[in-house]
Amino acid sequence: MQLYIGNQNYSSWSLRAWLIFEQHKLAVDVIKLKLFTAEFYTTLARVTPTAKVPLLVDDEVTVWDSLAILEYINERYLAGKAWPGAFEQRAKARALSAEMHSGFFSLRNELPMNCRARRTLQLTEGALNDLARVDAIWSEQMALNPDGWLFGEWSIADAMYAPLALRIETYGIQLSEQAMRYQQKQLNSQAMQSWLAQASLENDIVEEDEAGEPV
Numbered sequence: 001m002q003l004y005i006g007n008q009n010y011s012s013w014s015l016r017a018w019l020i021f022e023q024h025k026l027a028v029d030v031i032k033l034k035l036f037t038a039e040f041y042t043t044l045a046r047v048t049p050t051a052k053v054p055l056l057v058d059d060e061v062t063v064w065d066s067l068a069i070l071e072y073i074n075e076r077y078l079a080g081k082a083w084p085g086a087f088e089q090r091a092k093a094r095a096l097s098a099e100m101h102s103g104f105f106s107l108r109n110e111l112p113m114n115c116r117a118r119r120t121l122q123l124t125e126g127a128l129n130d131l132a133r134v135d136a137i138w139s140e141q142m143a144l145n146p147d148g149w150l151f152g153e154w155s156i157a158d159a160m161y162a163p164l165a166l167r168i169e170t171y172g173i174q175l176s177e178q179a180m181r182y183q184q185k186q187l188n189s190q191a192m193q194s195w196l197a198q199a200s201l202e203n204d205i206v207e208e209d210e211a212g213e214p215v
């Protein structure tokens with residue numbers, strides 16, 4: 001199985017897909033391509049028409065898109081355990097994952113994932129609204145699962161919200177105490193530490209993802 005990802009410093013969609021392999025210790029060959037380079041597009045053109053990462057190739061199966069990869073791995077290799085067991089919780093976890101996948105545009109545009117940077121910036125009302133929604137989601141789930149992930153055990157919903165924990169760190173955002181506890185759980189997880197260690201070995205700069213002023 002091969003997982004194509006982008007620069008670990010910047011590629012938030014790659015992180016989401018990569019996490020399920022790391023959390024469940026599933027073997028995969030990770031092929032890292034530098035975003036927006038000629039090699040990135042020529043390599044991907046051989047396997048996918050979408051020219052985006054993450055991309056998973058599992059023998060005859062090709063899966064593009066982070067959430068589709070998470071779903072595929074969960075169904076094929078994890079017997080469904082990367083979603084909560086109870087159907088009500090599963091429905092909520094799916095809704096929260098879809099909400100991230102199809103929303104939070106201001107937040108994603110204004111606060112690009114940039115693991116190694118520490119920056120400050122002025123947020124628009126749109127980004128502040130997005131952050132308030134994230135705070136509400138995380139706080140609500142932490143009140144239900146005080147020591148845990150969003151649904152107690154690690155789930156696909158945690159993969160979908162993981163890059164936000166990094167953005168909050170990079171841009172020095174302060175959320176409520178409950179939400180910050182979740183952010184710290186994400187940051188301190190073995191999987192995230194492993195991603196950050198690999199990201200720290202990179203030194204390429206993707207200009208469009210360099211936002212804000214150094215602190």
Ligand SMILES: N[C@@H](CCC(=O)N[C@@H](CS)C(=O)NCC(=O)O)C(=O)O
Nearest residue numbers: 006011012013052053054065066067
């Ligand atoms: N909806 C897609 C988004 C994938 C995506 O936008 N990936 C970015 C990197 S984080 C990319 O490959 N960009 C290259 C390009 O747009 O040329 C997913 O969930 O996987």
